[in-house]
Amino acid sequence: MADKISADQPSPFARRGSTEEVEEGLAFAPKFDADGLVTCVATDARSGDVLMVAHMNAEALQKTIATGEAWYFSRSRRALWKKGETSGHAQRVVEMRIDCDQDAVWIKVEQAGPGACHTGRRSCFYRVVPLGQGGVVTLEFRDGEKTFDPGKVYRK
Amino acid sequence: MADKISADQPSPFARRGSTEEVEEGLAFAPKFDADGLVTCVATDARSGDVLMVAHMNAEALQKTIATGEAWYFSRSRRALWKKGETSGHAQRVVEMRIDCDQDAVWIKVEQAGPGACHTGRRSCFYRVVPLGQGGVVTLEFRDGEKTFDPGKVYRK
Numbered sequence: 001m002a003d004k005i006s007a008d009q010p011s012p013f014a015r016r017g018s019t020e021e022v023e024e025g026l027a028f029a030p031k032f033d034a035d036g037l038v039t040c041v042a043t044d045a046r047s048g049d050v051l052m053v054a055h056m057n058a059e060a061l062q063k064t065i066a067t068g069e070a071w072y073f074s075r076s077r078r079a080l081w082k083k084g085e086t087s088g089h090a091q092r093v094v095e096m097r098i099d100c101d102q103d104a105v106w107i108k109v110e111q112a113g114p115g116a117c118h119t120g121r122r123s124c125f126y127r128v129v130p131l132g133q134g135g136v137v138t139l140e141f142r143d144g145e146k147t148f149d150p151g152k153v154y155r156k
Numbered sequence: 157m158a159d160k161i162s163a164d165q166p167s168p169f170a171r172r173g174s175t176e177e178v179e180e181g182l183a184f185a186p187k188f189d190a191d192g193l194v195t196c197v198a199t200d201a202r203s204g205d206v207l208m209v210a211h212m213n214a215e216a217l218q219k220t221i222a223t224g225e226a227w228y229f230s231r232s233r234r235a236l237w238k239k240g241e242t243s244g245h246a247q248r249v250v251e252m253r254i255d256c257d258q259d260a261v262w263i264k265v266e267q268a269g270p271g272a273c274h275t276g277r278r279s280c281f282y283r284v285v286p287l288g289q290g291g292v293v294t295l296e297f298r299d300g301e302k303t304f305d306p307g308k309v310y311r312k
Contacts (some may be wrong), residue, residue: 012293023275028285028293039209041197048204050253053195053260068287097206097281098295100273104209106281117256119179125253125262129184131224137168137184139254 012062016102023100031103032058037073038103042116044123045094045108051116052124056105068093070109087153089113114147118154122147168218172258179256187259188214193229194259198272200279201250201264207272208280212261224249226265243309245269270303274310278303 014027022029030038037055044051056064057073060080064071070083070091084090091109098105115122126144129137170183178185186194193211200207212220213229216236220227226239226247240246247265254261271278282300285293 012289012291014292026283026295026297028295039195041206041209043199043204043206048199050197050199050206050262053197053255053262065285065287065293066290093287096285096287097298098283098285099209099280100275100277100282104280105285106206106209119256121256124255124260126256127182127254129221129252129254129261131221131249131252133168134222135168136170137221139182139184141182142253 011058012065013058019101022102028098029102030058030061030098030105031101033103035075037075038105040070040072040105040107042070042091042107042109045110049123050125051091051109051111051122061105064093064107065096070107083116084112087113087118089116089153091116118150120146120148120150120153167214168221169214175257178258184254185258186214186217186254186261187257189259191231193231194261196226196228196261196263198226198247198263198265201266205279206281207247207265207267207278217261220249220263221252226263239272240268243269243274245272245309247272274306276302276304276306276309 014029016022016029032038036057040054040056042051054072055075060071060073070093072081072083074081090112093107093109095108096105117124126141127139128142129139170185172178172185188194192213196210196212198207210228211231216227216229226249228237228239230237246268249263249265251264273280282297283295284298285295
């Protein structure tokens with residue numbers, strides 16, 4: 001991979017300190033889980049809508065910071081991927097934030113192309129879970145119209 | 157607990173079907189991870205800002221749906237908790253959405269009180285990770301002013 005980070009590149013991450021340091025400090029010490037991942041929420045920088053929730057390993061996080069484009073780690077494929085590498089629907093990161101205990105990342109992105117979701121929609125969150133109901137829950141589509149044909153966009 | 161869901165209450169969840177059914181269907185079949193959790197993103201219904209990222213187990217999800225108020229599961233305390241049960245800073249859920257593969261929930265909430273974060277801030281995401289830098293990353297505070305004193309709010 002042309003833009004692979006070389007092994008001798010220094011880590012951008014600090015060691016985890018005390019709770020006070022993690023929450024109130026300026027050291028970037030992400031808390032990767034047992035699988036080496038942090039959760040990442042990507043929102044549309046214009047509308048504020050949540051586009052997707054995905055995961056980043058250390059390399060994905062490092063590449064996102066270095067390049068300003070979103071990289072993720074696929075848990076199902078066990079692989080690093082650049083958002084848009086197949087579809088062209090890349091995400092330019094306008095701002096990245098980290099949460100209090102540094103185990104979740106929020107990126108505000110400019111989404112290239114007609115959508116972020118592999119199902120062919122603008123956002124992955126195209127169904128509502130109705131509230132206040134007992135018994136079995138039935139979803140309702142909201143903003144569920146397809147903005148592109150995933151069969152065309154993702155074919156190799 | 158007064159509002160504990162009784163064991164004989166039927167599950168609101170469907171069994172996981174095919175990928176097509178999970179992504180394009182109306183059956184609510186959340187994919188709980190190995191720890192029995194789904195990720196939940198809470199955004200402010202007015203500003204659209206991400207307030208927090210947390211987790212829900214089946215019971216937290218069920219109670220949130222039934223009551224319209226946010227319940228979570230604490231991984232560190234291994235315990236169900238109702239947002240605001242100590243602080244009074246409850247979250248009324250305006251809308252709940254589920255993502256394509258049904259392993260992440262997005263709730264738009266009306267946040268009661270001055271903030272969602274246990275550190276005393278409106279949102280947990282009060283620090284920016286600067287982009288385009290090599291080497292060690294230094295965080296920058298943004299919207300980092302404290303809106304309440306957590307020592308007062310969380311003391312028992």
